[in-house]
Amino acid sequence: xxxxxxxxxxxxxxxxxxxxxxxxxxxxxxxxxxxxxxxxxxxxxxxxxxxxxxxxxxxxxxxxxxxxxxxxxxxxxxxxxxxxxxxxxxxxxxxxxxxxxxxxxxxxxxxxxxxxxxxxxxxxxxxxxxxxxxxxxxxxxxxxxxxxxxxxxxxxxxxxxxxxxxxxxxxxxxxxxxxxxxxxxxxxxxxxxxxxxxxxxxxxxxxxxxxxxxxxxxxxxxxxxxxxxxxxxxxxxxxxxxxxxxxxxxxxxxxxxxxxxxxxxxxxxxxxxxxxxxxxxxxxxxxxxxxxxxxxxxxxxxxxxxxxxxxxxxxxxxxxxxxxxxxxxxxxxxxxxxxxxxxxxxxxxxxxxxxxxxxxxxxxxxxxxxxxxxxxxxxxxxxxxxxxxxxxxxxxxxxxxxxxxxxxxxxxxxxxxxxxxxxxxxxxxxxxxxxxxxxxxxxxxxxxxxxxxxxx
Numbered sequence: 007x008x009x010x011x012x013x014x015x016x017x018x019x020x021x022x023x024x025x026x027x028x029x030x031x032x033x034x035x036x037x038x039x040x041x042x043x044x045x046x047x048x049x050x051x052x053x054x055x056x057x058x059x060x061x062x063x064x065x066x067x068x069x070x071x072x073x074x075x076x077x078x079x080x081x082x083x084x085x086x087x088x089x090x091x092x093x094x095x096x097x098x099x100x101x102x103x104x105x106x107x108x109x110x111x112x113x114x115x116x117x118x119x120x121x122x123x124x125x126x127x128x129x130x131x132x133x134x135x136x137x138x139x140x141x142x143x144x145x146x147x148x149x150x151x152x153x154x155x156x157x158x159x160x161x162x163x164x165x166x167x168x169x170x171x172x173x174x175x176x177x178x179x180x181x182x183x184x185x186x187x188x189x190x191x192x193x194x195x196x197x198x199x200x201x202x203x204x205x206x207x208x209x210x211x212x213x214x215x216x217x218x219x220x221x222x223x224x225x226x227x228x229x230x231x232x233x234x235x236x237x238x239x240x241x242x243x244x245x246x247x248x249x250x251x252x253x254x255x256x257x258x259x260x261x262x263x264x265x266x267x268x269x270x271x272x273x274x275x276x277x278x279x280x281x282x283x284x285x286x287x288x289x290x291x292x293x294x295x296x297x298x299x300x301x302x303x304x305x306x307x308x309x310x311x312x313x314x315x316x317x318x319x320x321x322x323x324x325x326x327x328x329x330x331x332x333x334x335x336x337x338x339x340x341x342x343x344x345x346x347x348x349x350x351x352x353x354x355x356x357x358x359x360x361x362x363x364x365x366x367x368x369x370x371x372x373x374x375x376x377x378x379x380x381x382x383x384x385x386x387x388x389x390x391x392x393x394x395x396x397x398x399x400x401x402x403x404x405x406x407x408x409x410x411x412x413x414x415x416x417x418x419x420x421x422x423x424x425x426x427x428x429x430x431x432x433x434x435x436x437x438x439x440x441x442x443x444x445x446x447x448x449x450x451x452x453x454x455x456x457x458x459x460x461x462x
Contacts, residue, residue, distance in 0.1 A: 009143045010139055010140065010143050010144070010452055010456075011449065011452075013139045013142055013143050014135070014136075014139050014445070014448060014449055014452060017135075017138075017139075018441075018445055021131070021135045021444070021445075021448065022113075022118065022441065022444070024054070024131065024134075024135070025111075025118070025123075025127065025128055025131040025444070026111040026118075026120075027050070028047065028050060028051065028054075028093070028122075028127050028131065029109065029111040029118075029120040029121070029122055029123060029127055029128075030109055030110065030111065030120075031043055031046055031047040031050060031109070032095075032098075032108075032109045032121070033046075033047035033048075033093055033094050033095055033122070033157065034094070034095055034096070034097050034098070034121075035070075035071050035094035035095070035157055035158050035159075035160050035161050036096070036097060036160060036161050037097055041071070044071045044072075044094060044157050045065075045071070045072055045157075047093050047094075047157070048065050048071070048072045048073070048074050048093060048155075048157055049065055051074050051093055051130070051134075051155055052064070052065045052074045052076070054134060055074065055076040055134065055137075055153065056076075058134060058137050058138045058141055059078065059137075059141045060076040060077060060078050060137070060151075060153070061077065061078050061079070061080070062075075062076065062077045062078075063075070063076045064076075066169065068158070068165035068166075068168070068169065069165050070157075070158050070161075070164055070165045071094060071156075071157035071158050071165075072157055073154060073155060073156040073157055073158075073166070073169060074093070074153070074154075074155040074156075075152075075153065075154055075155075076151075076152075076153040076155075077150075077151060077152045077153065078137075078147055078150065078151050079150045079151075079152075080146055080147070080150070081146065081147055081148060081149050081150045081459065084148065084149050084150060084459050085149050085150070085179075085180040085181065085458050085459065085461070086149065086150040086151070086152065086178065086179040086180050087149050087150065087151050087152070087179060087180070087181055087182075087183055087455070087458060088152045088153075088154065088177060088179035088181070088182045088183070088416070088418065089133055089151060089152065089153040089154070089155075089182075089183050089184075090153075090154050090155075090156075090182060090183070090184045090408060090412070091126050091129060091130035091133065091153075091154075091155050091156075091184070091185065091186065092126045092130070092155065092156045092157065092158075092159035092160070092186070093122075093126070093127060093130060093155055093156070093157055094156070094157045094158060094159055094160050094161070095121050095122035095125070095127070095160060096121065096125070096160050096433045098121045098435075100435065103435035103436070104435045104436055105119070105436055106119055108120060108121040108435075108437075109121060111123065113441075116440060116441050116442065117438040117439065117440050117441065118438060118439050118440075118441060118444070119436055119437065119438045120437065120438075121437055122437070123430075123437050123438055123439035124426045124427075124430040124432055124437060124438065124439040124443075125186065125426065125430075125432040125433070125437070126159070126185075126186045128439040128443075128444055129185040129186055129424060129425060129426070129439075129447065130155060130185070131444075132185060132425070132444060132447040132448040132450075132451050133153070133183075133185065133451050135448045136448055136449075136451035136452035136454075136455065137151070139448075139452050140452065140455065147455060148455050148456050148458075148459035149455050149458050149459050150179075151455075152176075152177060152179060154166075154169075154170075154177075156408075159186075159406075159407070159408065162368040162370075162407055163407045163408045163411065166408055166411060167411045167415065170411060170412070170415045170416065171415055174415060174416065177416060178416075179416070179418060180381070180418070180419075181381045181418060181419050181420070181421060181458065182412055182416070182418050182419070182420040182421070183420075183421045183423065183451075183454070184406065184409070184420060184421070184422050184423070184424075185422075185423055185424045185425065185447065185451070186406055186422075186424055187201075187402050187404075187406075187422050187423070187424030187426065188402065188424055188425075188426040188427060188428060188430075189398075189400075189424065189425055189426070189427065189443075190271065190272045190273055190398055190400065190428075191272060191274070191427070192427060192440060192442055192443070193393065193394060193395060193442075194272050194393075194395050194398060195389040195392070195393045195395065195397040195398070195425070195446070195450065196397055196398045196399070196400045196424075197377070197382060197385055197386060197389070197397050197398075197399055197400070197421070197422065197423055198400050198401065198402050198422035198423075198424065199374065199375050199376070199377040199382070199399060199400070199401060199422070200300070200301070200337075200372070200373060200374040200375070200401035200402070201372060201373040201374075201401070201402050201404060201405055201406055201409055201422070202300070202303070202334040202335055202336055202372050202401075202402070202403055202404065202405055203334070203335035203336070203339060203340075203341060203369070203370045203371045203372035203373070203405055203410070204332060204333065204334055204335060204341065204368075204369060204370050204405040204407075205332065205333040205335060205341035205344055205345060205348070205366070205369045206308075206330070206331075206332045206333075206366075206367045206368050206369065207330070207331050207332070207333075207345070207348060207349075207364060207365060207366060207367060208328060208329070208330050208331070208364070208365040208367055209234065209237065209238075209328060209329045209330075209331060209352055209362070209363075209364055209365075210326070210327075210328045210362070210363040210364075210365070211230040211231075211233050211234045211237070211326065211327045211328065211356070211360050211361075211362060212230060212325065212326050212360060212361045212362075212363075213227060213228050213229065213230040213233070213324075213325055213326075213359060213360045213361075214227055214323070214325045215325060216325050217313070217322045217323065217324055217325050218322070218323040218325070219321065219322070219323070220321045220322060220323040221321055223323050224323055227323070227359060228357055228358065228359030228360050229323050229324070230312065230324055230325065230326055230327040230360050231312040231313055231324050231327040233327070233356060233357050233359075233360045234310070234312065234327040234328070234329055236355070236357065237352055237355045237356060238307055238310075238329055238331070240355050241305055241331070241352075242305060245290065245291040246288070246289050246290035246291055247290055247291075248303065248304075248305045248333070249351075250305075250344070250347055250348050250351045251347060251351060252344075252347050253303070253344065253347065253348075254303070256338045256339050256340070256343070257302075257303060257336055257338075257339060258336060258337040258338050260293075260297060260301050260302075264301070265297070267399060268294065268296050268297055268300075268301070271296060271398050271399075271400060272395075272398055273295075273296045275287065275294075275295045275296070278295065278428060279295070281428060281429045289302075289304075290302055299403040300400065300401040300402055300403050301336060301401050302336060303333060303334055303335050303336050303339060304333065304334045304403075305331065305332075305333045306331070306332055306333075306334075307329055307330070307331055308330040308331065308332050309329065309330045310327070310328070310329040310330075311327070311328055311329075312324045312326060312327035312328065313327070330367075333348070334403060334405065335371070335372050336372050337372045337374050338372075339371075339372060340371055341366075341369025341370065341371065342369065345366045345369070348364070349364040349366075352364050368407075370405050370406075370407035370409075370410055371410040372405075372410075373406070373409035373410060373413065373420075374401075375419065375420055376419075377399045379419050380461055381419045381421055381458065381461065382419070382421060383461070384421075384454065384457040384458050384460070384461040385397075385421045385423055385454055385457070387453075387457045388450055388451075388453035388454035388456070388457045389423070389450050389453075391449075391450075391453045391457075392446055392449040392450040392453055393446060393450070402422075406422075421454070423450065423451075423454065424447075425443040425444070425446060425447035425450070426439070426443065427440060427443065
């Protein structure tokens, strides 16, 4: 066993303790009451990066939440890596569904439960611990490293682009590394070469000027809740296809070569569906579950509200109803192009007697890279060293909005090397990160820096 691997093994428990300290900070970027906590988390991570030997560390203010910038540039003649991650987290509500408090990290059965354990503090700390191991064992990193750890990923990275543009020259690098994705199974590492984009909207339906007695007025005026249900139901047909006119015009079809790659990707559909609690798989006809969750567009209702929802009965005809509707997009779809089509179609579906507002809340374009790029080959070698199985090449169904920003502003190859699992409950109650993922990921990152240095 080499000295680097030995150090990683000897300090596993302390690495987890260091991660726990960050997880205790409720850095919920979307809730104003946690603004001070978000900043405190940025300062905590900056302090930790400085203690590891990063030679320049800043907490950079933005018009929203701050980001952390850190660098070490002592590897003359070696590649420069730009590391991206985020320290902000989703809200923990509903709190009553957590088995243990979301911001008191708890170990159970080899898994660390806390909000942000997987997304993305645990995966950020894999890199910090890999940096520590190289510094302690070798006194230096094998590559030059610049790190951008932001505090607004969970709210659309609103202010990151201005930072990237303002510091474009400083951020010059050879490759971007992001650990915010998943792998197909606990012992199956993966490299992600594609992410879906997103269009996130809100539909608002208004009918009468105020709530009405449903016995006195039911049947006399259009009920906004009924109208909204009809609109939502009409957005997809019985084959699971989205009915928005022109929605599929720019969808890049899955090539025969890629379908073969999907066919050979380690993926247990039965186990995947069982983990959701759903009775059966369902989706767009003509595609496998793996294809549908990674390379096909979707449309889903994320929330609906209207009228009276308290205990007991209240016979009210509501004056207002609303729904949040998201669409996951694939190459070459563009949220800016699709929103006007979606808005026009939703308004056309509205029955007489109601008024409509359709809001574009945020969007991100899809991301796709070349899986055979030399930098990706270096990552494949690193993963093969760290795990017993060779890495799978996958596309993911989620979105990382900053990837398109990186592509536009810096135009660099990107390694998406994440270690979450499908059952990690990311964004849900009882989020977790398996210690096997955390420690295996830390080894993978440490080896990645070495392999990138060898690749030149």
